[in-house]
Amino acid sequence: MSQTLPALGQIAVLVVALAVAVPFLGRLLAHVYTSERHWRVESAAYRVLRLDPDADQHWRVYALSVLAFSMVGVFAVYAIARLQPHLPASIGMASFPADGAWNTAVSFVTNTNWQWYSGESAAGNLLQASGLAVQNFVSAAVGLCVAAALARGLARQRAGGRVGNFWADLTRTCVRVLLPGAFVAALVLVALGVVQNLAGARTITTLDGGSQSLPGGPIASQEAIKQLGTNGGGPYNANSAHPFENPTPLSDLFAVFLMLVLPFAMAWAFGLIVRDRRQGGVVIAVMTALLGTSIGLLTWAEMAGHGTAPQLAGAAMEGKEVRFGEAASALFAAATTGTSTGAVNATHDSLTAAGGGLAMFNMMLGEIAPGGTGSGLYGMLMLAVVTVFIAGLMVGRTPEYLGKKIGQREMMLVAGYVLATPVLVLAGIAVAITAKDGLAGLQESGPHGLSEALYAVTSASNNNGSAFGGLTSGTPFWNTLLGLLMLFGRFLPIVLVLALAGRFAAARTLPAGPGTLPTHRPLFAVLLGGVALVLVGLTYVPVLSLGPIAEALS
Amino acid sequence: MKDLLALARFSVAGLKMMVAATLLLGVAYPLAVTGVAHLALPWHAEGSLLTAAGAHTDSTDDAVGSALIGQAVTGPRAAGLFLPRPSAAGDGYDALASAGSNLGPESPDLEQAIRDRRAEVAKREGVDPAAVPPDALTASASGLDPQISPAYAALQVPRVAQASGLSQEQVRALVQRHTSGRTWGTLGEPRVDVLRLNIDVLQAERGR
Numbered sequence: 001m002s003q004t005l006p007a008l009g010q011i012a013v014l015v016v017a018l019a020v021a022v023p024f025l026g027r028l029l030a031h032v033y034t035s036e037r038h039w040r041v042e043s044a045a046y047r048v049l050r051l052d053p054d055a056d057q058h059w060r061v062y063a064l065s066v067l068a069f070s071m072v073g074v075f076a077v078y079a080i081a082r083l084q085p086h087l088p089a090s091i092g093m094a095s096f097p098a099d100g101a102w103n104t105a106v107s108f109v110t111n112t113n114w115q116w117y118s119g120e121s122a123a124g125n126l127l128q129a130s131g132l133a134v135q136n137f138v139s140a141a142v143g144l145c146v147a148a149a150l151a152r153g154l155a156r157q158r159a160g161g162r163v164g165n166f167w168a169d170l171t172r173t174c175v176r177v178l179l180p181g182a183f184v185a186a187l188v189l190v191a192l193g194v195v196q197n198l199a200g201a202r203t204i205t206t207l208d209g210g211s212q213s214l215p216g217g218p219i220a221s222q223e224a225i226k227q228l229g230t231n232g233g234g235p236y237n238a239n240s241a242h243p244f245e246n247p248t249p250l251s252d253l254f255a256v257f258l259m260l261v262l263p264f265a266m267a268w269a270f271g272l273i274v275r276d277r278r279q280g281g282v283v284i285a286v287m288t289a290l291l292g293t294s295i296g297l298l299t300w301a302e303m304a305g306h307g308t309a310p311q312l313a314g315a316a317m318e319g320k321e322v323r324f325g326e327a328a329s330a331l332f333a334a335a336t337t338g339t340s341t342g343a344v345n346a347t348h349d350s351l352t353a354a355g356g357g358l359a360m361f362n363m364m365l366g367e368i369a370p371g372g373t374g375s376g377l378y379g380m381l382m383l384a385v386v387t388v389f390i391a392g393l394m395v396g397r398t399p400e401y402l403g404k405k406i407g408q409r410e411m412m413l414v415a416g417y418v419l420a421t422p423v424l425v426l427a428g429i430a431v432a433i434t435a436k437d438g439l440a441g442l443q444e445s446g447p448h449g450l451s452e453a454l455y456a457v458t459s460a461s462n463n464n465g466s467a468f469g470g471l472t473s474g475t476p477f478w479n480t481l482l483g484l485l486m487l488f489g490r491f492l493p494i495v496l497v498l499a500l501a502g503r504f505a506a507a508r509t510l511p512a513g514p515g516t517l518p519t520h521r522p523l524f525a526v527l528l529g530g531v532a533l534v535l536v537g538l539t540y541v542p543v544l545s546l547g548p549i550a551e552a553l554s
Numbered sequence: 555m556k557d558l559l560a561l562a563r564f565s566v567a568g569l570k571m572m573v574a575a576t577l578l579l580g581v582a583y584p585l586a587v588t589g590v591a592h593l594a595l596p597w598h599a600e601g602s603l604l605t606a607a608g609a610h611t612d613s614t615d616d617a618v619g620s621a622l623i624g625q626a627v628t629g630p631r632a633a634g635l636f637l638p639r640p641s642a643a644g645d646g647y648d649a650l651a652s653a654g655s656n657l658g659p660e661s662p663d664l665e666q667a668i669r670d671r672r673a674e675v676a677k678r679e680g681v682d683p684a685a686v687p688p689d690a691l692t693a694s695a696s697g698l699d700p701q702i703s704p705a706y707a708a709l710q711v712p713r714v715a716q717a718s719g720l721s722q723e724q725v726r727a728l729v730q731r732h733t734s735g736r737t738w739g740t741l742g743e744p745r746v747d748v749l750r751l752n753i754d755v756l757q758a759e760r761g762r
Contacts, residue, residue: 013738195601210625241696247622319654
C-alpha cells in the first residue's frame with residue numbers, strides 16, 4: 001500500500017500537467033497549421049532562401065519535399081560523423097566508421113535515435129549540438145507536418161490533391177513551437193541540475209583519493225528537444241538514467257510530460273483543424289486508454305518483480321536507479337515506448353519479462369498511444385479508417401470517415417500503411433536470427449536472446465530507438481540492417497499517409513447520412529481501440545510467445 | 555524520372571533549409587541556453603561540483619566530485635565511508651562509460667552476481683545475509699547512481715561508526731541529514747546522497 005499510493009500519485013501529477021498544457025498547445029498547433037499569416041522573421045527567411053511559402057503543394061510535391069529534406073539531413077549527419085576529428089568543438093572524438101555513420105544519420109533523421117555508440121566516448125559537442133540535435137528538431141517537425149497535411153486533407157474538399165506547403169509547415173513548427181518550447185524546457189532542466197556547458201571531460205580527485213573523469217557538454221539543450229520531439233537519443237550512453245541528464249524524480253516526471261505533451265496536443269489540434277473537436281477527443285480518449293492500461297500493467301510487472309533474479313535480490317532493481325525505483329521507471333518505460341521517444345531511465349534489458357514484453361507490445365501497436373510527434377496522430381487516423389471500413393463491412397454500407405468516402409484506392413493505401421511496419425519487423429527478425437552475424441550480437445541465449453533481437457528490429461522499424469542494451473549492435477551487420485528498417489519504417493508510412501491526404505483533399509465531403517457511423521461517440525472509440533489491439537495481436541503474438549511470453553512463463 | 559528530377563530540385567531547397575536550421579537550432583539555440591544557464595545557474599550548468607568541505611564550486615581544481623554522480627569508494631579510507639551500489643560502468647563508476655549490466659531477469663550471470671554480492675555485503679557489514687536490501691545487490695542503470703536506499707545506509711552505520719570513531723547516533727544523524735523523501739510525497743523513492751554523506755563523515759571525523 002505504501003508503494004501503491006505514490007505510484008498512483010505520480011500519474012495524477014502527470015495527468016493534471018497534461019490536462020493544463022494539451023488544450024493550450026493544441027490551439028497553438030491548430031493555428032500554426034491553418035493561419036495564412038507569416039511571422040516577419042519567417043518571411044525574411046523565405047526571402048533569403050528563395051522559397052515560396054504560399055504555394056499550396058500537391059501531395060506528391062509535399063512528399064518529395066519531405067524526402068528531399070530528409071535526404072539532405074542524412075548526408076549532413078553522415079558527413080559530420082565521418083569528418084568529426086577535423087571539425088571544431090569535437091573534444092578529441094574520432095571519426096565514425098562508415099556503417100556506424102550511416103546508422104546514426106538515418107537514426108536521427110527518422111526520429112528513431114537508435115544509438116549503437118556510447119555518446120560520452122564517441123560523439124563530440126559539434127556532432128551532438130549541430131548534427132544530432134538539429135535532427136531532433138526537424139525530424140519531430142516533419143512528423144507534425146505530415147500529420148497536419150493529413151488533417152488538412154480531411155478538412156478540405158475538391159482541392160485537387162493539395163495539402164499545404166511543407167517549407168512553411170516546417171519553418172513554423174520549428175520557430176513557433178519546438179524552439180520556444182525547448183528553450184524554456186532546457187532552462188527548467190538546468191534548474192533541476194542538468195549540465196549545460198561546452199567543455200569536454202574533466203578529471204577530478206575523488207573524496208577518497210581516486211580519480212574520476214566527469215563528462216560535460218550541451219546536455220540540457222539537447223535533453224529538452226530529445227523529449228519534446230519524442231526523439232530519445234541521449235548525449236550519454238545511459239540516456240535518461242544518467243544523473244547529468246535526469247538528476248531528480250522531478251526532472252524525470254518533467255521528461256515524461258515533455259514526451260507526451262505534443263503527441264496529445266496534435267490530436268487536440270486535429271479536432272480543431274477538421275472543425276469538430278469531438279473527433280480529436282475520440283483520438284485522445286483511445287490514446288489515453290491504451291497508454292493508461294500500459295502504464296498500469298508495466299508498473300504492476302515491475303513492482304511485483306517476478307523472475308529469478310528479481311526474486312533473489314528482493315526487488316527488480318537491476319538496471320534501475322534508486323531515485324526512481326520501480327514505479328517511476330515503469331512509468332517512463334511505458335511513456336517512452338507508447339510515444340516514439342525511446343529514451344530510457346532504466347535498462348529495458350533488465351526489466352522483468354512481462355515488463356519488457358509490454359514495452360515491446362507498445363511499440364508493436366505502431367506507437368499510437370500517444371505515439372511520436374505527429375506520427376502518433378496519423379497512425380491513429382489510419383487505424384480509424386480501418387475501423388470505419390470494418391464497421392462498414394458489418395452493416396454493408398460504403399464506409400466514410402469525416403465525410404470522405406473510403407473506397408478501394410483509399411483502403412489500398414491504408415492497408416499498405418498497416419502492413420508496412422509488421423513486414424519490416426518480421427522480415428528483420430527472420431534475417432537477424434538466421435544470420436551468423438545477427439546472432440553474434442546477442443548477449444543471452446534462449447527466449448531472452450530472441451527478445452533482444454526482436455526488441456531491436458521492433459524499435460528500429462517503429463522508429464522508437466530504445467533497446468535491450470545487451471545486444472551488441474555496433475557491428476556492420478546490425479548497423480546496416482537496423483538502418484534499413486529505420487529508413488523504410490519512417491518514409492514508407494509517410495508517403496502512404498500523404499497520398500491518402502491528397503485523395504481526401506481532392507474528394508468531396510459528403511454530408512452525414514442516416515447510415516453514417518458517427519466517429520465521435522464512445523462506441524467508435526471502443527471499436528478503434530479494439531481494432532488496434534486485434535491487428536497487433538494477430539501479427540505479433542507468435543513471435544512474442546517465443547520471446548517475452550516464454551520467458552515470463554518459464 | 556520526373557519525380558527524380560523533382561527530388562533533385564527540392565534537395566537544393568532542402569539544403570538551404572538545413573543550413574538555416576543548423577544555424578538557428580544547432581548553433582544559436584545551444585549557445586543561448588549555455589549563456590543563460592551560466593548567468594543564472596552556473597553551479598548546475600557546470601555539473602553540481604562539491605569541495606571537500608561540502609561547498610559548491612564551479613572549478614574542477616578543488617572539487618572532490620559531483621553531487622549528482624556516484625563515485626567509487628575503494629581507497630584506504632573506504633572502511634570508514636558509506637559504499638555505493640554495485641556499478642556496471644567500466645571498472646565501476648567510470649563516468650566516461652555510463653552503463654547498466656543489461657542482464658535479463660533469468661540471466662545465470664546475474665543470479666550468481668546477486669549471490670556473491672549478498673555474501674560479500676553481509677560479511678563486510680557483519681549482518682545476516684537476508685538483511686541486505688535489493689539496491690545493494692543490483693547494479694544501477696547508469697552505473698553512476700549517486701544514491702543508496704535508506705535501508706542500505708542504515709546497514710552500513712555500525713561499520714562506519716566503528717572505523718571513523720564516531721558514535722552510531724552521530725552517524726545516524728548524518729544519514730538523516732542527507733536522506734530525501736519522495737518529491738511532493740509521491741515522485742521517486744526515498745534515498746540517501748552518498749557523496750554528501752561521506753563528506754560530512756570525514757568532516758566530523760576531523761573535528762572529533
